Amino acid sequence: MVLFWLRCADAWRAVLAYRLRAVFCSLSVALGVGAISIIVAATEGAYKQAYDMVDRFGPDAMLIFGESEEARATGRREKNITLEDVEALRQAFPTAYLVVPMSSRWDMIVAYRNRKHQTRLTGTTADYSRSWSWPVTEGRDLTEQDVKGLRNVALIGRTIVQELFPDEDPIGKSIFVRNVAVQVVGVLEERGSTGPGHNLDDRIVMPITTAMKKILNEKDRVQAVRMRFVDATRMEHFEAEVRAFLRKRHGLQERQPDDFRIVSPKEIIKFLVALTGSLVVFIGITGLLSLVVAGFVLANLFLLSVNERTPEIGIRRSVGARRRDILAQFLLEAVTLTAIGGILGFGIGVLGGPFLKHVADFPMHFSWKAFAVGMMMATLVGVIFGMQPARKAAAVHPIDAVRKGS
């Protein structure tokens, strides 16, 4: 064990002695490892974000929009789901513990005294906060009485609190939504954003009845329905059943496409992973290529080094080093350099990651896993590309190496 550390110290001295070799080898490995740790971080980040979103969305939840794929693609507004549909779903699916209709508009002006703010209005039922696992932190939640009685009450998000009530307690205050006076009864927990322009806290939530009748001028059409099921493991099955049920209710023929759209957790994951996939492939190929280039740089510099250090090899052999000791020494030097390159590369990744995030709004998650993968690649490069020069060094014959005058 003592011997091992002494040999490491020995290799370390050689690494330090040949500085130019050290700088080029470790830098070239660093670039490759940097790219690779960014990939691993991006992949992990994407999955983490996907699962975070699913978590927020609810792993047992699905969202049914009242517009067809076609309408969504062309930007046409459709509302094909009625309050009757919602009631029918509630009756037909006892396995769904929540069936919550929603109607929303994003361009709603809310005002309190002389302050104004444009926000998203969501009309929904008493179960909104529960259906999105989104707790009310101040005041109270919406109740069934609020919905049945078309009461002018609202829950507001954090952003609205900041905009309208910078230094006041909002609970019990009256605000204007369009021209309707509404009383603030509760504040939703801070949620943050899911991307630019998607500030979840910028919203006001009211009973769907009040919103449809008094503000949106809508008779019975809702924008979306959110359902949560007791058994999260059978979501695919439930999705198929809901689809069949709605198609039948809407009288769609075999050939006709759905006039609604179902979003499930699986779909969210698929979308995010696909988004990440292309970038991962691109950086992945770049990273692997630069690692191979780094490997060739290392192999060449080490071959030069072996030639230059032939006398040294002879000395070591003459004092008792076996061929495998020489091989081990040069491999140790190579791996030391690539490991340094690996650490540098991870540093480059961690520093460069936020830049990429800035440019492409890409989720990054640097973990020990990214570090471990990077270090493993670096070590592999050291062993694979250091092997040939190390073999050459080991094959040096001591009597050639210690010739007089050399």
Add this chain to the structure above:
Amino acid sequence: MTMNLCVLEDIRKTYILGDVRVDVLRGVSLTIESGEFTAIMGPSGSGKTTLMNILGCLDVPTQGRYILAGKDVTHMSDDELSRMRSEYIGFIFQSFHLLPYATALENVLLPTLYLDRRMDGRKRRAMELLALVGLEDRAGFKPSQLSGGQQQRVAIARALMNGPRLILADEPTGALDSATAKDIMTLLSDLNAQGTTVVVVTHDPEVAGYARRIVRVRDGIVVEDAQTASKTTERQAHGVVLA
């Protein structure tokens, strides 16, 4: 008690260079006892360097038998030869051959990296050896910061590190001025006086003069093998005069 440290029996070494067959050693038999101070002399091309390589287990004979410290090394593998060098032999070269990037102390410690047995207090021992060659205050110096004579002293300390039975010196003073050469040879004589077997390969009669036995090699065979009056005694006589 004397014992036969090196026994060479009819050693032949032949190199084939393309179509040309070169007989470098043509039947050398030689016995070196423990405690001897032997000089191997001969003009260049005489085969003396090849003889030294074989004595030092750096090379193996084409024919014949070599027994070192009671072990037949003739058919040993490369690893086994390395082990013999590590355990029994200390080399001193004409151009010192220190690692340029390591300090004097680290150079002296180098042989312990390849030692097949435990060694406790290796650093202390290395410092003692540096003190023995008069360089205890230069332990942290790199070879480039040392004079030629000092570098050769470090090389001698390195040769002694694993406690060898045989010191093999190949033209140890070839790169030194005569005054420094004298110091180095005196040091080797002192080591020999303390019991280490020393073999010097040289073409310089001045150097050979320190030995008590001179083996002359020419055209691959031993042409003369003679005991001489060692310069050690002469030197002591000189010392008296100079004092």
